[in-house]
Amino acid sequence: MQLPDVKEKWTSKINTVTIGATKDQGGTRGKTVTVGGASTLPFLKFEGEIPHKPVIAGFVSDVVPDWPEPILGAIGKEVNSPVEWAQKNVQEFGVDLISLKMIGADPAGKNAKPEECAKVVEQVLQAVDVPLIIWGCGDDEKDNHILPECSQAGKGENCLIGSAKESNYMTVVAICKADKHKIISEAPVDINIGKQVNILLQDAGYDLKDVVMFQTTAALGYGFDYVYTIIERCRIAGLKGDNLMAAPQICDVAGETYRVKEAVADEDVLPGWGKLEKRGAMWEAACAEGYLQAGSDIFVMAQPNAIKSVRKTIDTLL
């Protein structure tokens, strides 16, 4: 008996988004990074095309993040300087691009000024030649002040700017159109709001082919399954022809992982859980590899061993 063909046939594909601009394209990057373009679910090469592998963006912040010593120690003393941290990410950890977050701008923290943030963007762009993702601090009002300055500092470099939400999308659209950057559209673990933000971006005149979706990111054990399902549903909707959901997706794995106790508390607090030095990296890698299966395209990661492990998975499966 002939076995029936069980391959899925999709009618559409995920958008292709390129980040970064080389000299010829009006920027100064040594290379660009392209994600998306898949016409099937992750790793199912026999069903469709997967022209671009998922990529890893090295986590960098303007100030040292509030992470435990074993994690920061694994990265090295370079965490104290965004420039050196970015360089180490590229040269030693082998990341594809840099994700720069302006934690220091948070009004509840150091409250860094917009021009200070812009200076960091400039310095990082000079220090490395890979494409750049730029995030605000997460406070909408403050981000409305810092993102325009950061965007201006990266003008022409075709950065990926995060993030546009229902509450602040107009500012982000305006600066990204003016300075020619790509946009991260963000929704709080809510596929319906995710779609709505994309509709709003489109209504504001922004081309959805230049958008990467961000359904925030849940660390392993803290709502991981909710985000996993949403990422998967977004990808399926995109493949089925819903052009509002066909954007590639990004996960801030490092930013979320080192906020949960399993990835920050050492053995003295969690007896029997093993050394944090190893466990933190494992938590980060396991989280990323889960979202890899769900269909995300860009992974913001920090711990070198975690990066190595996820890279190996990507290369083995694709």
Place this chain on the structure above:
Amino acid sequence: MILIGERVNAGFKDVKNAIINKDGNVIKEWARKQSEVGASYIDVNLGTASNKPEDLCWMIELVQEVVDTPISIDNNKPNMLKDAMKVCKKPPLVNSTTAVEEKMNQLFPIVAEYNASIIGLVMDETGSPANADKRVENAAKLMEKAMEFGLSPDQLYLDPIVMPLNCMQQQAKEILAAANQFQLFSDPPCHIVCGLTNISSGAKHTHIINRVFMTMMIANGCDAVICNVLDEELVNTILTAELIMNKAIYADSYIEAFRKKAKG
């Protein structure tokens, strides 16, 4: 939902006159209007205005001059179809065949050759089916024959044959039951289409009958419809019913987004 715009049809006086007088503007205008509101196919029907293949081709070419929406060729004569297929820029939808052996043997090979799709009316030599069982039986014949000619399920649109509510009231329930069973023939299923306006033919409150019946058809697996795509409330009803059936992802502005996409 696959929306098949019904308006370029010689059953409408203005289109009939346009064909007789060779006035292309009327046809172009209806093609443009229907495409702008999101039609997936423009149905082109020559009716009784002519029986010449060149007139059918002329109509198709006029539509393709103004829009790039694919054509639904509303004709079942093999010689007409063969000519019409050649002028279609995108794979068309043939409207339609019955489950009559001879008809299927004539039309399915043409559809297969042009990688087109076809609507299969679930009627046979004995005429229109009177109950759900007969509809399902004829649908199975269509499905089997289509597979025989190498068509995939998504190239076949099963039409349960909608009948007027005002004189054949007992049929609506049978049609819904039949559509529901069509879904079980294959995985992935074939399309299920209906000629919507038949349900309200001759009735007084046509709009509400169309909308309610459409909703119930969608609940029973219908994913394509030949209708007045310019009826905004009908299209809104369809979009909403599809969300309720979890066929699309909800967003607050789902109606506005559909209109915007339609306008390009």
